[in-house]
Amino acid sequence: MPAYLIVNYNVENPERYGEYSAAAGPVMKIGEAAQILAFDPQSQQLEGSPGHQTIVLSFESMEKAKEIYESGEYQKLIPIRQEATSSHFAVLVNGIG
Numbered sequence: 584m585p586a587y588l589i590v591n592y593n594v595e596n597p598e599r600y601g602e603y604s605a606a607a608g609p610v611m612k613i614g615e616a617a618q619i620l621a622f623d624p625q626s627q628q629l630e631g632s633p634g635h636q637t638i639v640l641s642f643e644s645m646e647k648a649k650e651i652y653e654s655g656e657y658q659k660l661i662p663i664r665q666e667a668t669s670s671h672f673a674v675l676v677n678g679i680g
Contacts, residue, residue: 584645584677584678584679584680585641585642585643585644585677585678585680586641586642586643586644586645586647586648586675586676586677586678587620587639587640587641587642587648587675587676587678588639588640588642588648588652588673588674588675589638589639589640589673589674589675589676590637590638590640590671590672590673591626591633591634591636591637591638591670591671591673592636592664592668592669592670592671592672593634593635593636593668593670593671594635594636594667594668595667595668595669596666596667596668597667599663599666599667600664600667602663603660603663603664603667606660606663607657607660607664610651610654610656610657610660611651611657612651613640616642616643616647616651617640617641617642617648617651619638619640619641620640620641621637621638621639622637622638622639623636623637623638624636632670633670633672634668634670634671641678645675648675649675652675
């Protein structure tokens, strides 16, 4: 069953975020183990207080998504993303099988 990682935030420091983004693609195995389904730097708020940028990644399974997200390589990048952004959240959800 597929799994989706949804992240949302406001980019406050574009230079620092660029460092995160350049490193995160290979670590998240974009194009191989993860597919970008949506990347919108101008997300439209309908409810709550989300940030302006939303990214949706697709993985083959919850286990694969967790393996990559919880890897030591990616865990080292999270503080960089959090430092460069505000109003951030990340959720991992199961797809419909």
